[in-house]
Amino acid sequence: MTLVFVETDESGQVVLTSAEAVTFARTNADVLAGSTLDVAVIGALPDTATEQLAALGVETIHHLEHSDLEAYSAPAWAQALVDIAPETGTVLASGTPRGMELMAHVAVRTGSRMAANVVAADEEGLLRQVLGGTAFERLVLDGDLQVLTIAGHACTPEETTATSPEVLDYELDIAAEDLRTRVVRTEVHTVDGNDTSGLTQAKAVVGAGRGVGSENGFGEVLELVDHLGGALGVSRVVTGLGWRPHAEQVGQTGSRIAPDVYIACGISGAIQHMAGIEGAKTLIAINTDEESTMVQRADYAIIGDLHEVVGAVNEEIRNRRG
Amino acid sequence: MDILVCIKRIPDISGQITLDASGTDIDDAGLGHTTSAHEECAVELAIQTAAATGGTVTVLTVGPAEAVEQLRAAVAVGANDGILIEAEDPGAFGPEDIAQIIGDIVRDRAEQGQSFDLVLLGNDAADTGDFQVGIRLAYDLEYPVLTGIQTLTSSGGGAGSGGGSGSIEARGIGPAGTEVFALDLPAVIAIQEGGVDPRYPSITGRMKAKKARITEYVAPEPGTGNPRIGLELPPEKTSEVTILGEGPDAADALVDVLEEIGVIRS
DSSP, X not given: OEXXXXXXXXXXXXXXXXXHHHHHHHHTTTTTTOSSEEEEEXXXXXXXXXXXXXXXXXXXXXXXXXXXXSSOOHHHHHHHHHXXXXXXXXXXXXXXXXXXXXXHHHHHHTTOEEEEXXXXXXXXXXXXXXXXXXXXXXXXXXXXXEEEEEOTTSSXXXXXXXXXXXXXXXXXXOXXXXXXXXXXXXXXXXXXXXXXXXXHHOSEEEEEOGGGOSTTTTHHHHHHHXXXXXXXXXXXXHHHTTSSOGGGBBXXXXXXXXXXXEEEESOOOXXXXXXXXXXXXXXXXXXXXXXXHHHHHOSEEEEXXXXXXXXXXXXXXXXXXX | OOEEEEEOOEEOOSSOOOBOTTSSSBOOTTSOEEOOHHHHHHHHHHHHHHHHHTOOEEEEEXXXXXXXXXXXXXXXXXXXXXXXXXXXXXXXXXXXXXXXXXXXXXXXXXXXXXXXXXXXXXXXXXTTOOOOHHHHHHHHHTOOEEEEEEEEEEOSOOTTOOSSOOEXXXXXXXXXXXXEEEEESSEEEEEOTTSSOOOOOOHHHHHHHHHOOEEEEEOOOOSSOXXXXXXXXXXXXXXXXXXXXXXXXXXXXXXXXXXXXXXXXX
């Protein structure tokens, strides 16, 4: 069996990265030592999620719901997964913070090895991102059960012939010791805040780097974000200078994004930043340096000062709207 | 509160990287070395927490002899002392090995009367990105463990509690907001960049670091080893950029592209 841990959002939809992980499991079934495609959902299982999973070719949905699992506690959630994990095969999740943490717990509890940020699997073993996505490590996980996380946007979700997945519900027994690290409260995001979901789900992201010049230099960039109904993403330099919160940081230690378009304004293209934008479908650079990595890697570029260029772009969009 | 912070010497990969002759590691001869951003924040949080509780900060690394540089850099910003577990070929060790080695040191120190209330690590190392050493260590020590934590607030235990008493409040970013945890000590916590700004060393700190006590051990042979077969570099990308123009005059062309992609809000 290949078992995929699936995350759902507040509206009951399977999140994009989980749909990617399910697709990865299905399309690599011949080398993942799992002949069936099962998923585990912890918490509510709305019809929308079931329908999405059916479209993704899932055969069995293991539905794990218990009052002790309502507040997140990694050991308790991991043990719930271990209780249904196969003895032989693969357990995997997307490489989100939850996915990474849970798979590490599952690996320890099942005496298995784990590979994080896998991007491919074939007869020679697994290939995973290392060095912030600038290199790949080929490895083989020995043991009967292999535990993986799939790098965000390593594949595109693909629907297949729809299935009628069997839903299995469980009577769970949660150990008190596994609740020692339970969330005691969640402080909902505020506008200045820590919500990275907008950034990771956005179809258009406007990136801003040191080139904005100061904490007060984001005016044109934020207007462009508004015109695109997108999100602002910034480089590590920007958060390091305290101009914007870390939640907006894109890159190796920030969010990894996969928008339809990423417009990099005044960002030179450090390796750590490029690691975060690999999934962007179209890359546009606005930069004074024609030789910068960002311009060289872009699909389209404008050479010039970002304030002047973005200001003119905003004006053009306003003009076309009439 | 006495805190152990585990850090790792990693190559600074801001430039182009190449592989060594074996094809199993990168050639870091011409590269500088540093610690991961998450670990810099772990050191900062440890210093702040120890200062608030009258405790100490010890930094530990498993690495080559040169990794003493990273230990001294942590002392220069406020750690008290360091532990170097020398491994000539750190790449031969898997995450299970590293967790076991650190666990053995924690137990050994406890037997000598130095019990750590808290063990901090970076969420993952910037080179290997394994994301499991902290969790494996916690299971080895039978301590509770959290990951993705950005800030810590001591809520008991106080100065020199010596392992095992008190608690700590930890905060990290979850899918729906900032998640708050209350954790009994001792515990293992993996830190995510973003909650604190690492400080720069002072001249006094640099002087102190030169004289800091670094206890050295020799790493045992890897037990489980590293499952790595080799490293691969992605094919070099050739530029296929279309230059739309220079300055504000090119705005029109860019808006055409955005309209074609279909991302301009109506």
